[in-house]
Amino acid sequence: MKKIGVLTSGGDAPGMNAAIRAVVRTAIYHGFEVAGVYRGYQGLIEGDIENLNITSVGDIIHRGGTMLRTARCLDFKTDEGFNKGLQMLRMFKVDSLVVIGGDGSFNGAKRLAEAGFPTIGIPGTIDNDLAYTDYTLGFDTALTTVVSAIGNIRDTSSSHGTVNIIEVMGRNCGDIALYGGLAGGAEAVIIPELDTDVDELCRTIIRGKKRGKLHSIILLAEGVGKPYELAEQIKSKTSSDVKVSVIGYLQRGGTPTPNDRILGSRMGAHAVELLMEGQYGKAVGIKGNQMIALDFDEALNMKKDYDKGIYELARILAI
Numbered sequence: 001m002k003k004i005g006v007l008t009s010g011g012d013a014p015g016m017n018a019a020i021r022a023v024v025r026t027a028i029y030h031g032f033e034v035a036g037v038y039r040g041y042q043g044l045i046e047g048d049i050e051n052l053n054i055t056s057v058g059d060i061i062h063r064g065g066t067m068l069r070t071a072r073c074l075d076f077k078t079d080e081g082f083n084k085g086l087q088m089l090r091m092f093k094v095d096s097l098v099v100i101g102g103d104g105s106f107n108g109a110k111r112l113a114e115a116g117f118p119t120i121g122i123p124g125t126i127d128n129d130l131a132y133t134d135y136t137l138g139f140d141t142a143l144t145t146v147v148s149a150i151g152n153i154r155d156t157s158s159s160h161g162t163v164n165i166i167e168v169m170g171r172n173c174g175d176i177a178l179y180g181g182l183a184g185g186a187e188a189v190i191i192p193e194l195d196t197d198v199d200e201l202c203r204t205i206i207r208g209k210k211r212g213k214l215h216s217i218i219l220l221a222e223g224v225g226k227p228y229e230l231a232e233q234i235k236s237k238t239s240s241d242v243k244v245s246v247i248g249y250l251q252r253g254g255t256p257t258p259n260d261r262i263l264g265s266r267m268g269a270h271a272v273e274l275l276m277e278g279q280y281g282k283a284v285g286i287k288g289n290q291m292i293a294l295d296f297d298e299a300l301n302m303k304k305d306y307d308k309g310i311y312e313l314a315r316i317l318a319i
């Protein structure tokens with residue numbers, strides 16, 4: 001093995017740059033060459049590949065997004081696109097690859113590994129929707145942005161006495177809403193993993209108002225959706241003025257938190273160490289602050305569930 005490739009795929013996530021930097025510098029430190037693949041699997045198919053050196057990854061650790069850019073690429077799911085990608089790796093003399101992305105990206109990486117191409121995955125997605133790892137890259141930064149937004153909206157909620165629904169990202173996973181709600185002191189958290197009793201929610205809002213609570217913040221995960229319909233229901237059942245804020249892409253970018261920079265650095269270095277040991281077809285993760293690596297199949301087959309203890313705590317603290 002002489003040249004290690006690195007690519008980012010799927011949605012960007014703060015901390016991806018720290019992981020790219022760690023892959024490049026750890027590999028060079030151990031005497032390897034490194035190639036950067038731009039625009040995920042799309043760039044791979046098109047041969048958008050360039051050698052990277054120590055300087056190429058300078059001044060990026062503090063930046064959101066990904067210096068390698070990213071893409072969602074349907075072609076890579078076809079045999080033709082996949083084979084083209086494999087051919088490009090051979091043409092650019094890349095003999096192993098680190099893929100930074102979410103479960104979709106890992107499926108592509110798994111296929112490469114099954115075709116005999118040494119591939120390692122690093123979980124890069126703000127959603128925290130991968131069960132095998134305690135945290136994915138970008139989750140902590142997204143949470144920080146969400147909690148800051150809750151603080152700002154809470155000011156207005158208190159001043160005007162409004163009920164404020166805040167929709168956050170996470171695809172089918174409620175983690176950003178759940179942990180954001182707990183950290184932001186929300187009155188309610190609505191996640192796709194659980195059915196919500198709107199009547200019960202309205203009773204909580206009315207109870208809060210009766211005891212003089214000025215603000216009412218409801219964290220809604222995008223996997224549940226329909227924030228404006230929910231607003232109408234709450235309005236009619238509580239006679240409150242209900243406002244909706246959809247945070248959207250604000251929570252996907254921005255300066256990565258120290259935790260995401262540290263996690264990206266550790267995961268990038270670990271990915272290279274695994275390749276040096278001849279291990280591949282694995283997803284790097286973190287469990288109890290230790291680096292772990294599971295076979296792609298095992299990692300992808302683990303079902304993510306929400307933390308019932310955290311949900312219950314958020315509910316109790318919102319009485």
Ligand SMILES: Nc1ncnc2c1ncn2[C@@H]1O[C@H](COP(=O)(O)OP(=O)(O)O)[C@@H](O)[C@H]1O
Pocket residue numbers: 009010011041042071072073074075076077101102103104105106107108109111124125
């Ligand atoms: N079954 C698959 N085989 C090959 N490539 C895949 C497969 N599933 C997803 N991919 C690739 O991974 C990319 C990113 O997946 P996506 O689900 O959009 O984001 P994420 O990796 O963040 O979950 C897709 O656009 C596609 O190029």
Ligand SMILES: O=P(O)(O)OC[C@H]1O[C@](O)(COP(=O)(O)O)[C@@H](O)[C@@H]1O
Pocket residue numbers: 010011012072101102124125126127169170171222252
């Ligand atoms: O960028 P897009 O294609 O609009 O996708 C939005 C989705 O990307 C995310 O921000 C991150 O998800 P991925 O990691 O799968 O890219 C989700 O929370 C959201 O549902």
